[in-house]
Amino acid sequence: MLRDETAMLIRRMLGKDIDRVMAIAASLKEAPHWTRDVYEKALASAAVPERIALIVEAGGEAVGFAVASLIPPQAELETIAVIPELQRQGTASRLFRELMIELQERQITEVILEVRESNQTARALYHSLGFIETGRRRSYYADPQEDAVLLRRDVS
Numbered sequence: 001m002l003r004d005e006t007a008m009l010i011r012r013m014l015g016k017d018i019d020r021v022m023a024i025a026a027s028l029k030e031a032p033h034w035t036r037d038v039y040e041k042a043l044a045s046a047a048v049p050e051r052i053a054l055i056v057e058a059g060g061e062a063v064g065f066a067v068a069s070l071i072p073p074q075a076e077l078e079t080i081a082v083i084p085e086l087q088r089q090g091t092a093s094r095l096f097r098e099l100m101i102e103l104q105e106r107q108i109t110e111v112i113l114e115v116r117e118s119n120q121t122a123r124a125l126y127h128s129l130g131f132i133e134t135g136r137r138r139s140y141y142a143d144p145q146e147d148a149v150l151l152r153r154d155v156s
């Protein structure tokens with residue numbers, strides 16, 4: 001799978017990307033800060049649950065990524081992140097569109113996710129992508145403690 005959209009390339013995340021992906025995540029307070037071990041397990045071909053992990057590259061360098069876990073017929077969008085310099089230029093939306101193509105190919109019918117109540121940027125992204133709120137998990141997150149907002153959308 002290889003897709004080029006206006007000089008951006010979206011491709012599968014590989015083991016060699018983990019350092020850069022961890023650096024991007026570390027630069028973004030709201031992104032999940034997974035350890036190397038978690039990324040390695042997620043990328044393993046026998047990973048349970050199976051993951052789809054995508055990278056968006058610009059100028060030959062990874063500038064964003066998304067990871068979804070598959071629990072057919074559902075997928076959970078676990079993380080999506082873009083470097084600050086390329087935010088608000090449609091990068092995450094492109095990544096998500098590509099992810100949806102992959103999910104459709106695997107007969108996934110619904111994407112779910114949870115997001116910190118205070119993460120207004122991510123919530124605005126998800127709203128723009130057609131996600132609908134389905135509920136809350138009270139005090140789900142720590143540091144600071146706050147609710148998780150649960151969202152869903154069909155794969156179509």
Ligand SMILES: CC(C)(COP(=O)(O)OP(=O)(O)OC[C@H]1O[C@@H](n2cnc3c(N)ncnc32)[C@H](O)[C@@H]1OP(=O)(O)O)[C@@H](O)C(=O)NCCC(=O)NCCS
Pocket residue numbers: 028030031032078079080081082083086087088089090091092093094115119120121122124125126128
């Ligand atoms: C959330 C995030 C991935 C969005 O990436 P992005 O590439 O900037 O998103 P897009 O440019 O595709 O935005 C698409 C739409 O989302 C909404 N949106 C995105 N960022 C927004 C912001 N800062 N304020 C308001 N709306 C915003 C808008 O509707 C936008 O469309 P528009 O620019 O035409 O108005 C990025 O801000 C990020 O990496 N945040 C830190 C990590 C994080 O919180 N990830 C989510 C939890 S894992």
